[in-house]
Amino acid sequence: MKLDKQTQSDLFDYLLRLGDDRLILGHRVSEWCGHGPILEEDIALSNIALDLIGQSINFLSLAGKVEGQGRTEDDLAYHRDALDFKNLMLVEQPNGDFGFTMVRQFLFDAYSLLLMEALQASELKELAAIAGKALKEVRYHLRHSSQWVLRLGDGTEESHRRVQNALDDLWMYTREMFESDEVEQRLVQKGIAVDSTSLKSGWESMVFQILKQATLEIPGEQGYYSSGSRQGIHTEHLGYILADMQFLPRAYPDAKW
Amino acid sequence: MKKEEQIIQALRQVKDPEVPVLDIVEMGIVRGVEITESQIIITITPTYTGCPAMRVIEEEINQVLKTEGYENVEVKTVLFPAWTTDWLTEEARLKLKAYGIAPPEKVNEVDLNPFNWEEKKVACPFCESMNTSLTSQFGSTACKALYYCNNCQQPFEHFKCI
Numbered sequence: 001m002k003l004d005k006q007t008q009s010d011l012f013d014y015l016l017r018l019g020d021d022r023l024i025l026g027h028r029v030s031e032w033c034g035h036g037p038i039l040e041e042d043i044a045l046s047n048i049a050l051d052l053i054g055q056s057i058n059f060l061s062l063a064g065k066v067e068g069q070g071r072t073e074d075d076l077a078y079h080r081d082a083l084d085f086k087n088l089m090l091v092e093q094p095n096g097d098f099g100f101t102m103v104r105q106f107l108f109d110a111y112s113l114l115l116m117e118a119l120q121a122s123e124l125k126e127l128a129a130i131a132g133k134a135l136k137e138v139r140y141h142l143r144h145s146s147q148w149v150l151r152l153g154d155g156t157e158e159s160h161r162r163v164q165n166a167l168d169d170l171w172m173y174t175r176e177m178f179e180s181d182e183v184e185q186r187l188v189q190k191g192i193a194v195d196s197t198s199l200k201s202g203w204e205s206m207v208f209q210i211l212k213q214a215t216l217e218i219p220g221e222q223g224y225y226s227s228g229s230r231q232g233i234h235t236e237h238l239g240y241i242l243a244d245m246q247f248l249p250r251a252y253p254d255a256k257w
Numbered sequence: 258m259k260k261e262e263q264i265i266q267a268l269r270q271v272k273d274p275e276v277p278v279l280d281i282v283e284m285g286i287v288r289g290v291e292i293t294e295s296q297i298i299i300t301i302t303p304t305y306t307g308c309p310a311m312r313v314i315e316e317e318i319n320q321v322l323k324t325e326g327y328e329n330v331e332v333k334t335v336l337f338p339a340w341t342t343d344w345l346t347e348e349a350r351l352k353l354k355a356y357g358i359a360p361p362e363k364v365n366e367v368d369l370n371p372f373n374w375e376e377k378k379v380a381c382p383f384c385e386s387m388n389t390s391l392t393s394q395f396g397s398t399a400c401k402a403l404y405y406c407n408n409c410q411q412p413f414e415h416f417k418c419i
């Protein structure tokens with residue numbers, strides 16, 4: 001891969017964003033393994049976690065190659081600290097109840113579907129290939145999460161109340177998905193990255209339609225929105241995930257399993 | 258038989274660890290065999306990115322080809338074009354059905370749309386009835402969904418169309 005210094009550093013950063021979103025969400029979802037409300041959901045969530053972690057392996061492994069320092073996907077997952085993680089704050093939020101997990105998943109899946117679709121046209125063919133592969137899985141995830149949002153939103157009084165609360169709590173983390181910065185813009189110019197701002201209207205029409213059908217109230221545009229995770233700013237929750245996820249390989253660097 | 262074909266035949270000994278009735282050739286996992294002066298390159302593609310079977314498959318390819326007397330084998334993984342159930346051979350579909358797994362239909366519009374509420378209709382592999390219902394889109398492995406036959410009252414798995 002022949003890249004100039006600036007593009008190499010931008011691309012490394014961009015691939016970390018893509019990889020970290022899926023790594024952290026995959027880790028979160030995997031926390032349901034053995035705790036699912038019914039057996040089928042336990043299996044479904046474990047499958048989804050596995051897909052997400054598989055996708056993150058692809059993005060992080062490519063990041064390592066682009067960086068050219070010999071770092072593998074494992075090095076990047078286990079030996080970076082919170083400030084170096086570039087995932088959205090949305091995906092690091094604790095699972096809450098099952099409804100909360102499904103709303104978080106739904107908001108992310110709709111975004112991921114549009115992003116993977118668009119990334120298939122990337123000039124960087126390795127990146128386009130990973131996106132095309134992930135897209136098939138994301139379709140299944142979105143089908144699953146949107147069906148649960150519908151069932152719970154348009155379900156009992158209690159399920160409706162719970163998912164409405166989840167939606168209200170998570171809404172402040174949604175705007176970040178559609179924020180762009182210099183790193184991304186330079187890669188957009190080169191035809192490598194997707195402009196995040198271009199995904200907003202498609203996401204809104206998809207998400208709003210399901211939320212309406214689910215009889216849920218769409219939170220207003222006003223209110224506080226968090227920002228900055230692409231630059232390494234996170235909520236307090238990320239540190240705990242990393243402590244859990246990174247403890248073993250750091251404490252026992254030669255461990256094999 | 259050409260050397261490439263012999264290698265393909267040898268690779269048919271490698272089964273998918275999660276669907277042991279199928280081998281990796283009829284599953285469409287093997288994408289190519291290339292013989293250069295110094296080595297044999299086997300190109301494979303994963304079914305699902307998180308599929309834990311891929312590493313086992315890679316090890317087995319090396320094992321089988323070594324046993325068959327081939328040396329300097331390299332296994333390469335490609336992601337593009339992404340694996341699709343449309344690559345399953347007709348023979349593979351019949352084997353799946355005999356094994357009790359409803360084989361995938363050709364990928365169509367319904368499969369490509371994440372918002373198809375009306376459940377996809379799948380025939381029961383035991384009694385052929387179309388009176389079946391989806392239990393869960395995620396089965397025991399990433400590649401399968403869970404169904405229930407309302408006619409013969411048996412649960413069964415369907416190979417998801419992707």
Ligand SMILES: [Zn+2]
Binds near residue numbers: 409
């Ligand atoms: Zn039946």
